[in-house]
Amino acid sequence: MTLIKTSYGRRSFLKTSALASGGLVVGFSWLASCNPSTKDVAKMPKEWFEINGYLKIGDNGLATIMSPNPEIGQNVKTSMPMIVAEELDIDWDHVIVEQAPLNTAIFTRQLAGGSESIMHGWDGLRMAGATAREMLKQAAAQQWEVPISEVTTDRGIISHKATNRTMGYGEVASLAASLPVPKEVELKSYDEFKIIGNSTRNVDGLKLVTGKPLFGIDQYQEGMLIAMIVAPPAFGLKLKSYDDAKARSMPGVKDIFTINTYESVKGKSMFDVDAFPELIVVVGNTTWEVMQAKKAIEAQWEPFEDYQENFTGFSGQNIISQNVPAGRENSEDHYKIMEAMSLKASKIARKDGDPETAFKDAAKIIERSYTAPFLSHSTMEPMNFFADVTSDKAILSGPVQTPEFMEKSAAERLGLPLHKVELNMTRQGGGFGRRLYGHFVVEAGVISQKTKSPIKLIYTREDDMTFGTYRPAYHARYRAALDKDNNLVGFHVRAGGIPESPLFANRFPAGAVDNYLAETWDVPSNITVGAFRAPRSNFIAGVEQAFLDEVAEEAGKDPIDFRLELFERAKNNPVGESNDYDPNRYAGVLELAREKSGWGRESTEGVYRGVSAYYCHNSYVANILDMVIENDQPVVKKVYAIVDCGIVVNPIAAINMVEGGTVDGIGNAMYGGLVFKDGAPIQNNFDRYRLIRHKESPKEIEVHFVDNSEHPTGLGEPPFPPVMGALANALYKATGQRHYDQPFITNKKVIG
Amino acid sequence: MATFNLTINGESRQVDVDPSTPMLWVLRDHFKLVGTKFGCGIAQCGACTIHISDVAVRSCQLPVSAVGEQEITTIEGLSENGDHPVQKAWLEQDVPQCGYCQAGQIMSASALLKANPNPSDEEIDQAMDGNICRCGTYLRIKKAIKTASSTI
Structure with missing residues (x-):
């Protein structure tokens, strides 16, 4: 147990009676009118007692736990209440989950973005459960007239061992709801978790498979x-x-x-x-x-x-000023503009050592450039x-x-x-x-x-696809300098896009190379763009990992060994100070990927492997992708995904997210692309805009999580970007050709 | 406008609409059977899949006037308590992410298994290729179809 003060985020634990607008009233009656069976109704309590803004306990011991954040398929509606239930110490079968409305008086950061719902929600959700548990214990102690220190809980049952008495949460819920919020509460330690870490099925599962109105x-x-x-x-x-x-x-x-x-x-x-x-x-x-x-x-x-348009940024403090140019733009022109920009010196975002001299003195220079098109989010629900x-x-x-x-x-x-x-x-x-x-x-x-x-x-599908806030079009030009011993002595990235650059100057391999230069550029456009699953990483991860693969090959090194050498450098003697990654955890997922996939030991004929690893949105992911060629077409046979996201709250759903992100990454890199002509996207529905389908999905995805007790981070975005690099690298092995421009295969044969 | 007598999920229903109205909107707007989803409107995504005489059909491209006396089954009518083998398999495999496409996926899968209780991987791919899942749950869908197949 860890004792913590509840003053942190204390507003979340104000008594709900103070909330005049009824923070616990959910949606419209039609949303609740999902025809509960008589069996369900019989189980419902006669009365609910609101312990705090996150939960109420029924007189029969059932708990209703609010899920505060928007549910977009990342499964927070199940996993966030699991965290509350864990600290409340209740049997999950006795939990009813409800979607909370927006209520900034009770909840914080009710937003689905940045893969941060669990990461930011973790402390508050635990405290909500632990506070309620403490109040239930307090109520029982009062009723039994014993010290609270002698009262224990186990899955919704309160016990006083010395007098051999027990009672359910429901029996003291009314009294507990009237008690003051405790100043300190105990939190469970990692090894005491009973619900967190156990696969728990989607709380909306039955409603989804029976077509209930949820959306x-x-x-x-x-x-x-x-x-x-x-x-x-x-x-x-x-x-x-x-x-x-x-x-x-x-x-x-x-x-x-x-x-x-x-x-x-x-x-x-x-x-x-x-x-x-x-x-x-x-x-x-x-x-x-x-x-x-x-x-x-x-x-x-x-x-x-x-x-000119002005927006306030996420914090509400900074102003983002945007030039919206006139004109009807064409993708064909965009590619020409991006190519021209990539040949000009741009704004320096980071410089370490003396890259000019490193490239001048290099024994070998490798230079490649990469592009990717605009993408439409195309959520299935318009x-x-x-x-x-x-x-x-x-x-x-x-x-x-x-x-x-x-x-x-x-x-x-x-x-x-x-x-x-x-x-x-x-x-x-x-x-x-x-x-x-x-x-x-x-x-x-x-x-x-x-x-x-x-x-x-x-919106019709056509409205939805032509009224986008799309993923921007991107370009990146990379150069690597090798010395005569094939050591990477210089690294140069110049990246930009329309209308936004994908560059992260402080990410790997920054910190692992003595002479490093990162330049950034952008070109204004009137085509509106916005965050698209793992913004910027969704391009730069894949192309960086494809480029490093080429550099490793030129250096005559195994691509995993080559990356690990760089991480060793970043661990032992990092270059610069603001490196945005932990080289130990980064190398950790890569080493585990090597082990789980049997990298280097495999010799199955006709199976071509690609590797990649990336860190974004606070989690680390490594991929090994196995490709075969069938009927002259590349087929993804298997993908290994090794993930370090700290504590995994709900494994069955976490694996689902990793599988989905992997499929999505392969899909967009292979087929995704929105092409503009005279200002309008050529594709306005799924007949021309290609999303990955059943047949094109990998045949198998093997997911492993690094087992640790680190603070949990996110999963919505991190599994998406790196697989594009593993795909590009496997595609090269399978076809003998490097692919620099996404989508790799739309309506085209890569071979023959 | 014209009056149509339909059999939906075993019940006789009557609706007065323009004959060109797709079954999708008859179901959703007129009968409040909203489990059948709108995705693309051009029969490319499969979210609107229903059964017409046990065959999977995209309801967004099916005018109400073309249905006649054929039996219509929607996700709401696939089973009484959500216990159709395909629905049970979906729950067991915890298939959905966002869940929006899953009613259509389930209707395509249940029609497939009705016609072919033991489909091969290729036959599953073939039958399911018209159903897009933007979240990428394809592997779980395939597993769930195999789970259901083994219990039928």
Whole structure:
């Protein structure tokens, strides 16, 4: 046990009775109306007692635990309550999980981003459970008139051994709820965990496989109308005029009008990125009718002039100023611009030693450049949101990764004080970063305010794919200098993108090479971009790991040995001071990958291996990828994924995340790409935009976690970037050709 | 507008809509059967998969007027208590991440197993290739299909 003070994050443990707005009231009744069976109802307690903002205990000993963060498929709705339940010391079978609404008075950082839900939630969630357990013990001690130090708990049962008495949590829940919050509580030690580290199945599993309404797009309220948008068909265009005469006469159509989403909003945050602020809106009775009317609108569009946009950064302190140029851009031009930029000296982000001399004196110089296209997030559930705005109140509900930010934007736009805006989170059909940018939340609010009725805004797939905050297009040029003994003596990366650079100047191999130069550049664009699963790492990891593979080959070294040599240098005598990685944990996953895959011992004919390792979003991942050639096509036979993310809360779900990230990495590197012509993406649906499918998935993924008791970190993003490097390296072994431009294989044969 | 008499999950239902309305929107908007999902609208992602006379069909491209007297089964009607072997296998393998595509995956998988109770890997790939999972749960889907296959 560890004794900790509850003063840390103490506001989370304020008595819920003080929360007038009812922080524990969840969603709409339709969300709860998932037809509970009579068996379920019989199990429900007659009365609940709220111990703190995270949990309540029923008179029969059941516990309801709130899951504070948005659920986008990363499984926090199961894993975050597991952490509370662990410290509460209750049997998981006696836990009911509910999605919390946005409530900044109780919860902190209700955001899905940066793979940080567990990392940041860990302490607060444990304390919520431990505090409740302490209060239950206190209540039992009072009732039995014994010192609390003699009272113990085990899976929801409180005991006093000396007098051989026991009772369930439910029996003292009422008294516990009335007690003051203790000043100190005990936390379990790593080896005392019973729930954390045990595979626990998805709390929404049964509802998902039986088709219950869980998602934003499933929402319904009596009198609700359907709203859809018509946005400019290309970046660089804005609305000039439109004719809706035909559309207005179509069945089911209620109204057609334009909105300016961010009109009157002064303090836009970085999550208010919005390519098309002026939209035509169609409102009607049913989705199909509105879809038909939307197609019947005849709109004229015109080019816009250059303009400047200012956003506040994540902290709310810094201002990001962006130049939005006029014009209709083409991918073909982008590649030419990126190539030209990569040949010019750029802004130096980091310099160690004397790279110029190192390259001048080198025995061998290896120089390669890499590109990747814009990517569409393409969450399976298209953007959508529900809004019911009246003169004094707004209820907003749906899938968004940044509820706190979007509630503020919506309140300002709707002219309502923040406390008059209620934001509820539904389960989200994928996020991948797209739903960080919640212009659709504000749009839904404005549409509801204008129509004076509850509405559900739905994007078609085409709307979703052409109204992106895409992964930027990237370019990286690398140079490596080897001395006559094939030691890496100089390393130079010059990376940039449209409109954002993917460079991380302080990441490996910075710190492992005496003479190091990192340069960065970017070129403005009016194509809106945003975070895409492991932003920037999702490009730079793969290309860096492919480049190091080539350098190792030129140096005549085994690619794993070559990397480990560099980590040895970083461990024993690091260059520079701000290196952004722990070389021990980095080398650790690589060594484990070598061991688990039998690297160097394998000799299966026709199986080609590639390796990579990367650190991002606080976790370390190494991959070994085995490729075979079948019918002249590369097939990923097996991937080993070795992960160090500290304590693993829920192994079955953690493995799922690693498998998914691996499949996604292979998919995007092989097939992903959004190509622009005259400002519009050529691909606007899944007939042309390629996502990886069943047949193309690796046949096997073997996942291992480094067993340690480090503070848990994230898994949503880290397994995604490195596999692209392992894939590129295996592809080279299998085909004899290096692949420098993603996607590697879209509609092309690589061999023959 | 026209009136259509449909058999959905064993029940007779009536709806008055434009004949071109896809079954997807009839199910979702008119009958509040929202387990069938909208993904692409052009039969490329499989999220809207339902059974028409036990065969997997993309409901976003199926006009209500084309259904006639054929039996429609949606995810809500696959079993009474979520205990169809495919649903049970999905839970056992803990397949879903975001879960949005899974109703469609389950409908494709259950139609496959109905027609072919012991599919090979290639036959599974073939039958499931029209169902995209953006989260990349393909390996678990395949495992779950094999688990279900072994219990049928």
